[in-house]
Amino acid sequence: MDKAVRPYRQIPVYLRYLINTALLVILLAAGSALLASGTVNRAQSAVILQIGIYALLAVSLNVATGYLGQLPLGHAGFMAVGAYTAALIWKALPGKSLGVILLGLLAAGLLAAVFGVVIGIPALRLKGDYLAIITLGFGEIIRVLIINLPGVTGGTPGLMNIPKHSSFLVVYATVILSCALIHTLMKSRHGRAILAIRENEIAAEASGVNTTFYKVLAFTVSAFFAGVAGGLYAGYTGILTPGNFTFMTSVNILVMVVLGGLGSMAGSIIAAGILTALPLALQSFNKYRMVIYALLLIVVMIFKPSGLLGRYDFSLTRIIEKAINGRLFPRKGKAGEEHA
Amino acid sequence: MLFLSQCINGLQLGSIYALVALGYSMVYGIIRLLNFAHGDVIMIGAYIAVLTIGAGVHPALAVVITILGCVMVSVLVEKVAYRPLRSAPRISLLITAIGVSLLLQNLVQLFFSADTRAYPSTAIIPAKAFDLGGLSLSLSTLVTIVVSVGSMVGLHLLIQKTRMGKAMRAVSEDTGAAQLMGIDINRVISITFAIGSALAGVGSVLYCCRYSIANPTMGSLLGLKAFVAAVLGGIGSIPGAVVGGFAIGFAEVLVTALGFSAWTDAVVFAILILVLLIKPSGLLGKGVSEKV
Numbered sequence: 001m002d003k004a005v006r007p008y009r010q011i012p013v014y015l016r017y018l019i020n021t022a023l024l025v026i027l028l029a030a031g032s033a034l035l036a037s038g039t040v041n042r043a044q045s046a047v048i049l050q051i052g053i054y055a056l057l058a059v060s061l062n063v064a065t066g067y068l069g070q071l072p073l074g075h076a077g078f079m080a081v082g083a084y085t086a087a088l089i090w091k092a093l094p095g096k097s098l099g100v101i102l103l104g105l106l107a108a109g110l111l112a113a114v115f116g117v118v119i120g121i122p123a124l125r126l127k128g129d130y131l132a133i134i135t136l137g138f139g140e141i142i143r144v145l146i147i148n149l150p151g152v153t154g155g156t157p158g159l160m161n162i163p164k165h166s167s168f169l170v171v172y173a174t175v176i177l178s179c180a181l182i183h184t185l186m187k188s189r190h191g192r193a194i195l196a197i198r199e200n201e202i203a204a205e206a207s208g209v210n211t212t213f214y215k216v217l218a219f220t221v222s223a224f225f226a227g228v229a230g231g232l233y234a235g236y237t238g239i240l241t242p243g244n245f246t247f248m249t250s251v252n253i254l255v256m257v258v259l260g261g262l263g264s265m266a267g268s269i270i271a272a273g274i275l276t277a278l279p280l281a282l283q284s285f286n287k288y289r290m291v292i293y294a295l296l297l298i299v300v301m302i303f304k305p306s307g308l309l310g311r312y313d314f315s316l317t318r319i320i321e322k323a324i325n326g327r328l329f330p331r332k333g334k335a336g337e338e339h340a
Numbered sequence: 341m342l343f344l345s346q347c348i349n350g351l352q353l354g355s356i357y358a359l360v361a362l363g364y365s366m367v368y369g370i371i372r373l374l375n376f377a378h379g380d381v382i383m384i385g386a387y388i389a390v391l392t393i394g395a396g397v398h399p400a401l402a403v404v405i406t407i408l409g410c411v412m413v414s415v416l417v418e419k420v421a422y423r424p425l426r427s428a429p430r431i432s433l434l435i436t437a438i439g440v441s442l443l444l445q446n447l448v449q450l451f452f453s454a455d456t457r458a459y460p461s462t463a464i465i466p467a468k469a470f471d472l473g474g475l476s477l478s479l480s481t482l483v484t485i486v487v488s489v490g491s492m493v494g495l496h497l498l499i500q501k502t503r504m505g506k507a508m509r510a511v512s513e514d515t516g517a518a519q520l521m522g523i524d525i526n527r528v529i530s531i532t533f534a535i536g537s538a539l540a541g542v543g544s545v546l547y548c549c550r551y552s553i554a555n556p557t558m559g560s561l562l563g564l565k566a567f568v569a570a571v572l573g574g575i576g577s578i579p580g581a582v583v584g585g586f587a588i589g590f591a592e593v594l595v596t597a598l599g600f601s602a603w604t605d606a607v608v609f610a611i612l613i614l615v616l617l618i619k620p621s622g623l624l625g626k627g628v629s630e631k632v
Contacts, residue, residue, distance in 0.1 A: 137609030297439030
């Protein structure tokens with residue numbers, strides 16, 4: 001082979017950020033324009049909002065399940081904490097200003113994160129299965145608390161007349177910002193430490209990773225964004241009842257993460273989209289929905305335990321880079337040339 | 341006298357939890373799996389009893405069919421869903437167990453609707469009560485306690501005195517070494533599931549005779565509480581499961597008697613979190629040091 005290997009041209013970092021930001025802004029603008037123009041009816045726009053909320057829930061659970069490799073089963077609990085926090089703040093503060101909305105969502109995330117730390121520290125000292133059970137117990141305790149504190153939460157009948165702050169722009173701007181934050185966290189050295197713990201906890205510890213700190217960090221980040229998603233959910237439905245946050249809700253989110261791929265953000269979002277839209281599109285499907293979810297969980301675990309997308313994550317700039325280097329469709333036998 | 345009758349109440353509930361907790365503990369001890377579907381096997385048992393007695397089968401025979409049904413479901417689940425994942429990461433196995441639990445619940449819901457059904461408890465154990473000097477003791481309470489204690493003693497003898505029991509202890513101690521000694525691992529695991537679910541079947545009959553209802557989701561909370569009992573006693577430890585079961589039963593009856601019945605579930609889970617904080621290995625469990 002006397003032919004010189006061409007250098008792999010890369011897109012400068014600032015240009016990557018520009019491309020991605022521009023694309024997301026266009027996406028947001030197009031989405032709100034579409035909704036404002038009235039081409040989608042109310043039911044469809046409700047589905048679109050739900051997809052955004054569930055996508056954020058799935059992405060946030062993915063931080064703890066896919067990246068950290070733990071199995072929390074009380075995600076609905078964090079969601080409930082966030083939802084009730086945001087709802088109470090929004091009910092107390094009149095107006096629809098950006099400040100009020102942000103305050104509600106931030107407070108929702110922060111309080112959920114506090115719960116995440118409190119639950120995470122004892123739970124993460126223990127191995128695998130105990131975390132599942134302790135978070136499951138936590139989710140149930142939160143629900144019992146909501147039912148038994150009617151003065152604050154409205155009890156079993158629920159909390160009503162919550163201002164409906166979750167417009168398309170609010171939901172999707174929050175989802176995109178959250179995903180970007182989680183993405184940058186995972187690409188930073190802190191994210192690498194979290195991945196190292198998933199791969200091999202003992203080896204990570206031996207390499208100087210503070211495993212307890214990073215486990216609690218990942219768990220707290222997961223709780224924070226679940227809380228934010230809960231806040232969005234409160235602003236979307238306008239009514240919160242304890243029945244919204246049962247174990248089944250946690251399992252629904254888990255199904256999305258498992259199906260999409262443990263450790264793939266794109267997978268979580270796609271699975272959240274499909275699994276949210278499907279029951280609404282096919283009414284007759286609803287009867288069999290849970291049976292199919294259950295079968296999906298078992299079948300995916302037996303035949304493709306990494307989920308549909310595995311750990312693959314979609315990257316537009318990577319595709320552009322491949323295209324400008326003429327390697328979008330690598331020929332067989334030249335795989336060795338590929339740069340990682 | 342009220343105190344004494346509450347104690348008997350706690351003893352009845354505790355012995356049911358202990359029976360179910362034994363199943364959790366045995367399975368966890370042998371393949372380190374938290375078998376979420378265990379509670380739902382109890383629910384299946386309840387439906388089998390409702391259907392067979394409804395079809396006119398003699399109650400005694402119905403109880404036998406219930407226990408056999410539970411064993412068959414459990415062994416089938418182990419063969420189909422858990423066995424292919426023997427060498428998979430723990431998280432996959434756990435997710436599968438959740439899937440199996442959901443599947444059983446929703447299949448029953450699909451075929452028999454989500455409605456709560458009346459359980460023919462008086463057909464199995466007649467509603468009789470003995471008067472012990474002002475203290476009323478129902479026949480079902482007596483039967484529950486006697487049958488539970490009998491099953492536990494039987495299980496203890498099985499595990500400590502028989503060849504199969506020895507094999508089970510060996511597999512739980514070190515699966516690889518047990519295999520090298522010529523123990524058929526898969527057979528031992530199947531038998532462990534069978535014994536655990538037979539106990540669940542007995543627990544199902546006793547539980548339903550206490551509450552007289554059956555619905556598709558009845559198993560999940562019962563299962564979770566029994567699991568808490570197993571953890572409290574020390575998971576993987578047989579006497580631990582019994583001690584934990586009675587402790588949870590008494591705690592629940594105590595909280596209800598004090599007038600906080602809406603909080604019983606929260607208290608049970610709070611106990612779990614406290615145990616895991618203070619003594620993660622449980623009351624009778626042995627601490628496991630990590631091998632590198």
